[in-house]
Amino acid sequence: xxxxxxxxxxxxxxxxxxxxxxxxxxxxxxxxxxxxxxxxxxxxxxxxxxxxxxxxxxxxxxxxxxxxxxxxxxxxxxxxxxxxxxxxxxxxxxxxxxxxxxxxxxxxxxxxxxxxxxxxxxxxxxxxxxxxxxxxxxxxxxxxxxxxxxxxxxxxxxxxxxxxxxxxxxxxxxxxxxxxxxxxxxxxxxxxxxxxxxxxxxxxxxxxxxxxxxxxxxxxxxxxxxxxxxxxxxxxxxxxxxxxxxxxxxxxxxxxxxxxxxxxxxxxxxxxxxxxxxxxxxxxxxxxxxxxxxxxxxxxxxxxxxxxxxx
Amino acid sequence: xxxxxxxxxxxxxxxxxxxxxxxxxxxxxxxxxxxxxxxxxxxxxxxxxxxxxxxxxxxxxxxxxxxxxxxxxxxxxxxxxxxxxxxxxxxxxxxxxxxxxxxxxxxxxxxxxxxxxxxxxxxxxxxxxxxxxxxxxxxxxxxxxxxxxxxxxxxxxxxxxxxxxxxxxxxxxxxxxxxxxxxxxxxxxxxxxxxxxxxxxxxxxxxxxxxxxxxxxxxxxxxxxxxxxxxxxxxxxxxxxxxxxxxxxxxxxxxxxxxxxxxxxxxxxxxxxxxxxxx
Numbered sequence: 001x002x003x004x005x006x007x008x009x010x011x012x013x014x015x016x017x018x019x020x021x022x023x024x025x026x027x028x029x030x031x032x033x034x035x036x037x038x039x040x041x042x043x044x045x046x047x048x049x050x051x052x053x054x055x056x057x058x059x060x061x062x063x064x065x066x067x068x069x070x071x072x073x074x075x076x077x078x079x080x081x082x083x084x085x086x087x088x089x090x091x092x093x094x095x096x097x098x099x100x101x102x103x104x105x106x107x108x109x110x111x112x113x114x115x116x117x118x119x120x121x122x123x124x125x126x127x128x129x130x131x132x133x134x135x136x137x138x139x140x141x142x143x144x145x146x147x148x149x150x151x152x153x154x155x156x157x158x159x160x161x162x163x164x165x166x167x168x169x170x171x172x173x174x175x176x177x178x179x180x181x182x183x184x185x186x187x188x189x190x191x192x193x194x195x196x197x198x199x200x201x202x203x204x205x206x207x208x209x210x211x212x213x214x215x216x217x218x219x220x221x222x223x224x225x226x227x228x229x230x231x232x233x234x235x236x237x238x239x240x241x242x243x244x245x246x247x248x249x250x251x252x253x254x255x256x257x258x259x260x261x262x263x264x265x266x267x268x269x270x271x272x273x274x275x276x277x278x279x280x281x282x283x284x285x286x287x288x289x290x291x292x293x294x295x296x297x298x299x300x301x302x303x304x305x306x307x308x309x310x311x
Numbered sequence: 312x313x314x315x316x317x318x319x320x321x322x323x324x325x326x327x328x329x330x331x332x333x334x335x336x337x338x339x340x341x342x343x344x345x346x347x348x349x350x351x352x353x354x355x356x357x358x359x360x361x362x363x364x365x366x367x368x369x370x371x372x373x374x375x376x377x378x379x380x381x382x383x384x385x386x387x388x389x390x391x392x393x394x395x396x397x398x399x400x401x402x403x404x405x406x407x408x409x410x411x412x413x414x415x416x417x418x419x420x421x422x423x424x425x426x427x428x429x430x431x432x433x434x435x436x437x438x439x440x441x442x443x444x445x446x447x448x449x450x451x452x453x454x455x456x457x458x459x460x461x462x463x464x465x466x467x468x469x470x471x472x473x474x475x476x477x478x479x480x481x482x483x484x485x486x487x488x489x490x491x492x493x494x495x496x497x498x499x500x501x502x503x504x505x506x507x508x509x510x511x512x513x514x515x516x517x518x519x520x521x522x523x524x525x526x527x528x529x530x531x532x533x534x535x536x537x538x539x540x541x542x543x544x545x546x547x548x549x550x551x552x553x554x555x556x557x558x559x560x561x562x563x564x565x566x567x568x569x570x571x572x573x574x575x576x577x578x579x580x581x582x583x584x585x586x587x588x589x590x
Binding site for chain 1: 329343420432521
């Protein structure tokens with residue numbers, strides 16, 4: 001059957017290459033190119049071109065408020081950046097925010113997944129409720145927390161704090177409390193994500209290993225340490241990678257809750273780049289900050305991916 | 312026996328606390344949207360009050376109505392979803408199924424584009440769109456939304472296309488169907504579920520986007536997530552109205568989220584479980 005040989009040459013296996021087969025392979029390439037072209041043109045236009053343009057812009061002094069001072073400055077923006085205290089503090093805030101929110105999400109999410117896994121009834125409730133924060137807009141989440149949850153006097157958090165004898169606090173006005181608040185908000189919104197992923201992953205683990213471990217009289221802690229954790233490792237690492245990428249470039253929730261304040265207490269690098277470009281209208285320097293954020297993102301994701309591969 | 316019962320009780324208590332912690336801010340906003348301003352500001356917080364729909368009436372039909380903003384949000388989200396899917400489905404199919412040189416690089420490129428921080432994209436985009444007069448337009452916003460929706464959609468769809476058995480394609484091909492026809496009539500119906508999940512995600516992400524919207528929106532095109540700020544100013548906050556707007560902004564995504572609940576979890580885990588690699 002000639003046609004079946006042709007088909008397998010085109011679709012999958014490495015059948016011997018006839019001239020006819022080569023023509024078909026070429027046709028397949030063209031078909032692939034036609035299918036990919038629109039998406040890749042759009043990606044080039046919306047991601048790669050801006051990236052190149054961004055790097056180019058970062059070599060300029062481009063101040064929309066004072067256009068007469070604009071011009072090519074080479075690496076000057078980067079030199080300024082290295083001695084810019086606000087840059088270093090925003091980098092530190094970024095790292096604290098990302099590190100703590102990701103750690104909290106994974107630990108709470110995993111603990112909760114293990115807990116719910118053992119529940120015979122009521123799992124459904126968790127699944128439905130867990131979906132809610134995840135689908136909400138971070139801007140709306142930020143707004144709800146800023147007003148109805150964290151507002152002084154009548155906000156629920158303040159109400160609880162007063163009744164717990166802690167006294168009223170200025171949750172968003174105090175630098176330390178503001179940082180804790182934005183971390184709690186991010187953790188509140190995204191822990192359900194870690195929870196859902198880890199719960200699904202837990203459910204896919206083979207039951208018989210646990211049976212065997214139980215027969216060997218392994219304690220619950222041993223089973224967790226020796227079986228669950230190693231088997232869940234790929235899922236955990238993947239959650240860490242995905243959440244780290246998002247936390248590093250978090251914007252809406254912090255912007256709506258504290259706008260980076262008080263002062264620069266909650267100003268992550270991302271927010272600093274935004275403020276510099278669109279509030280202070282210093283676009284050249286803002287671009288340099290955005291490039292710095294990209295470099296930080298690449299370094300961190302490089303480390304995380306290396307961890308994923310390492311045994 | 313008592314130890315076990317104690318454990319069960321503790322478990323129940325912990326889970327109840329967590330369910331409440333997650334649901335509470337949302338429930339509380341809904342309750343506040345049904346109050347008057349003075350009821351919102353009452354101390355201690357009021358759980359019992361006479362509910363009113365005044366806040367909804369005011370934000371929808373009063374002066375400064377957010378109805379146009381809801382329409383903006385819908386146009387942006389639907390537009391982004393349609394354009395994204397038209398481009399992502401063929402691309403994902405090619406990446407999952409066809410053989411061509413540079414395929415690995417193409418796949419890597421799609422993944423890499425997701426790493427770009429949005430703030431880096433918006434700076435050059437703002438400059439370009441300002442020059443061509445596309446600030447405060449639907450096409451300007453939808454175009455830039457492709458930067459995050461397209462890589463995500465392609466990446467998610469590839470995982471669904473890879474699940475379709477090769478034999479189906481081969482059989483259709485043997486029957487003399489062209490490649491395009493095979494894709495349209497045989498493959499796409501097979502991944503209908505995956506396409507639906509992707510549509511939901513793309514819509515959600517477009518509805519929730521904020522940074523690009525803040526920079527690019529103006530008086531004509533302003534999604535509800537940005538317009539919400541009108542209700543909070545230094546001088547005064549319109550508490551009940553703000554709650555009503557929040558609830559309206561939440562409504563479409565919460566409904567979608569709950570309806571598509573199972574699929575969303577699957578969509579979320581595709582990357583984490585598959586990408587984590589069983590190898």
